[in-house]
Amino acid sequence: MSEDKKGILLESGTNELEVIVFVIGSGLFGINVMKVREIIQSPPMVEMPNSHDHVEGIIRLRDEILTVVNLSKVLGFPPSSTLVEDKLIVSELNQMKVAFRVNSVSRIHRISWEQIEKPSDLAQGLQSVTTGVVKLDEQMILLLDFEKIIYDISPEKGMNINQVKALGKRERSNKRIVIAEDSSMLRKLLHDTLSEAGYNHLTFFENGKEAWEYLEFLKQGDKVKEEVQLIITDLEMPKMDGHHLTKRIKLDEELQSIPVVIFSSLISDDLFYKGKNVGADAQVSKPEIVKLIEIIDKLS
Known part of the structure; x- marks a missing residue:
């Protein structure tokens, strides 16, 4: 592994990522290198x-069926x-x-995640499977929403309300939770499942930058402790990723006591x-x- 590659793997909270660019038809698309295990020729x-x-x-790759x-398509x-x-x-x-x-x-x-724009602004008909768009060297690269692609194929493997109902009857909670999640599908799923679990005071943001700006706004009015008792953040988000958001929170004297849960x-x-x-809690x-809910309960 090169020294350059080691550097970004060892750094945390830099708000950077590495993207593998690939071609489909005449379009350029990207995937976070952290999601990639290897690239191979297609076997039988x-x-x-x-x-x-x-x-x-399906294929057989060594001892695994993929x-x-x-x-x-x-x-x-x-x-x-x-x-x-x-x-x-x-x-x-x-x-x-x-x-x-x-x-x-x-x-x-x-x-940098700062270079990535929301797909609704630029991606036209591909918004439903695109998480972001980056302009690079006069080219447009679309970052695909691989989680949604998998969910559309196998919804049963995603999170759903029935998993929460299996926990039994739960009391309502007054805990106020801030959630940073760029996927509209997952925002809805989180809203439905956490509400079923008794957490009704949920404030959602589409990326880490918006969540950070909200926290900064609350600090100005000295309302942080009143309005935020826990933060849940995704990792891959345009403008500011979850690691960078967590790092900023934990370095801030007024915010560092708020529990941060990375859900990714x-x-x-x-x-x-x-x-x-x-510094994620x-x-x-x-x-x-269900594990997320158990952790929220524990951090209450």
């Missing part, structure tokens, strides 16, 4: 009967005319490994230390909503 594949339209089949998702693009040259991006998210078929992989770019698809053994380094992997 077994088609699965009665599978989702976006699922191409589902292959065809991103051309997800995006509504024509099928690849160069299947032999296609690549599979083997990813790990939400504690699952999935292989995504792409036409080709170009290079890795290091960028990137909570793996390899990355757990990054959240610890910036707890880290939970999506979609473990």
Whole structure:
């Protein structure tokens, strides 16, 4: 591993990420390098009967069986005319490994989350599967929402109210919780599940920067303790990521006592230390909503 690569892996809270850029059709797309385990040529594949339209089949990679998702189908693009040259991006998210078929992989770019714009401003018809857009070298790179792509294929593997109902009857809580989450789908799921769990005082923000500005506003009126008793943050967000948000909170004398819980698809053994380094009080992997609720209860 190069010294440059080691640097960004060891740093925490810099508000930077590395993006692997890949091609589908005539479009450029990106995935956070932290989600990628390897990039391979497509091995022999077994088609699965009665599978989702976006699922191409399964492959065996060493001792693991992986589902292959065809991103051309997800995006509504024509099928690849160069299947032999296609690549599979083997990813790990939400504690699952999935292989995504792409036409080709170009290079890795290091960028700041500040460079990433909301997809609704620029991405036109691709908003539903896009988390952000970055302009780089006169090119437009769309960052895909891989969690939503997986959820659309297998909703049962995501979080839902039934998981919370299994906890039994719960008392209402007055705890006021601030949540930074860029995915509109996950904001709704979090609202529904946490409300079912008894947490009704929820304030949502689309990224870490908006959440930080809200905290700064409360500080001016000396209302932080009154309005915020716990913060939940995603990691991957335009403008300011969750590690940087957590780092800022924990370095601020007025805010550092507020518990911060990181709730992300990137909570793996390899990355757990990054959240610890910036002072997170707890880290939970999506979609473990019951574990998240248990931690919120404990931090009450």
